[in-house]
Amino acid sequence: MKRAFPIFAILTALLLAYAFYQAIWVAPMERTMGDVQRIFYYHVPSAWTAFLLFFVNLVASVIYLARRNPRADVVALVSAEVGVVFCTVVLVTGPIWARPVWGIWWTWDIRLTTTLVLWLIYVSYLVLRRFSDSSQTPKLAAVLAIFGALDVPLVYFSIWFFRTQHPQPVIGGGGSIDPRMLHVLLINWLAFSCFAIVLCWARYRLERLHREVEEAEGLESLRGVSR
């Protein structure tokens, strides 16, 4: 298992480089938007990866509440942290793309807005984890994750209906996509997913070690103190 990680990490780096090459040089230029459109290959896969990670967080949280399995809690923490990173990428690339193309920084586009709310929910999740006493944090965080997950469909519906009342520009357009672009998009998504796995894996190991040290310290350190 120890060997697997560096090998996987190197492969991921290669895949990312290849995906970059595909996105910037190989993919065809978009008719109306020009080169700026290439940010699409970062914006969309980041979003999919973020949503996937938040789903992992939900599953891990439910497992933790049901079984009190400490590893599930570590998975929940790790997937939330990495998920927030990818979510931030989506929120930053969105306006960067929107401004030159549509002339506005932000739009209450359904996907972008849902992403924003998800980001807010998971940042509040991370703040809760940071601010609460370590013995009870896993339980409280898992409960919050479930609340967040229940909220997401409601957020989606409320924005969807709002937009039918107040039409807004849509970032990225709705229509069909050129199969060559789809191909590049999928390559980038694969690369991003692997990158997410690398980050989660490394963070997971780090957190496990950190907790083992904490536990050992707690049980052993007082031995020198007791008379």
Place this chain on the structure above:
Amino acid sequence: MSSLRSITVATLTKDIRLEWRSKDALNSMLFFSLLVVVIFSFSFDPNAEESREIAGGLIWVAFLFAAVVALNQTWARELRNQVLDAYRVSPAPATALFLAKALGNFILVSLLEALMAPLFVIFYNLRALGPAWQLIPVALLGTWALVVNGTFFAAMSLRTRSREIMLPLLLFPISIPAVQSMVEATRIILAGDGSARFWIVLLLTYDVVFTTACLGLFETVLQAE
């Protein structure tokens, strides 16, 4: 089940009695609500045309801030003298405690709204061009949406540092669909601009989903030390 109801009622009456006896908290909350309305009026010039457009948003944001102040208060009472421990060691169910606190908060926040709403109407010269009676279900469902999650997250915040800031931090993101529904529904009713039915149904759905979640998960939060 009868013990659940009787414990909920007993806890609620106890809370009302305690709130009544320490009127300072109530009075300062009422005054705070008044201040919020006045500050909003200074910040958002109540010209008749625009005011009806933004009144829906303003009034609910004002209620949200007043609610957060109230919500932070109600658990504080259980921490003095560690009384919450006495509840936790008893056989009384956690859900009864939650319901009692949520209902108490609902009454308190409704009281604040009953004070603030007429002031808004006066300062902004509001008139409902649509069916005004619909504002009642919107107010009831909307207030419950804020209060049910607010009570739950206030209990969660008890176990954290920076307790007072934790509550709005946790509550605001999760409340976004509810706040949007309340604001849109109010705007539609005041402006007479279509049907608010979708938003009322969404509020109802929000309330059902989160009331169930709160009742189901409160035990876990209560027993967290």
Place this chain on the structure above:
Amino acid sequence: MPVTLSALVKQFGRFAALRGVDGEFDAARFYVILGDNGAGKTTLLRALAGLAQPTRGTISILGKNPHEACREIGYMAHPSLLYDEMSGLENLRYFARLYDISGDSRCEQVIRWVGLDPELSRPVGNYSQGMRQRMSLARAILHDPKILLLDEPFSNVDVHSAQEMVGLLKAMRDAGKTIFVVTHQASLLEGVADEFIWMQAGKIVDRTSGLTRSAAQ
């Protein structure tokens, strides 16, 4: 054995308050738990009451875990666990509802038994510490529990009230209750307690029948 602890560990992050506590405790006995600050006495009591979830290990109270046995457990601590703005009787009336006890008679009986007046309408917040701790004791025994857990009950209490409370506890032990008291004022309990439990750094290091320990510190 009414109360059994097995390999009990309680960790708060980096700090281990209990580092492997074992013990068996009999019915109708008066146990006093002693030790320096930070030895884990309060944590042990809270774990017995069901207020602190063990990280590892088990607690068995009358064959059940603390939550299941809650009707048989009475808990009292240095804070009063009472509402300052209500009178003693109003407080007890509320807590009686939590235990499915209806009517005032039990509440009044218990208040009289601890030496206070049920008719007193003064809010508990205005009581002296001695009165407050006695009312807290009344709350703890309202439902006639078999096991009593008291954490620093005599702290800041005048000598007369403290001695009266000791008398009440002795009577309860004689009536068959199992009593655990955590205190720094062990001299009050000499002659009444059946066993002294000495704790240090999260473990029980000794159990003696008198207040002197043979082993060197």
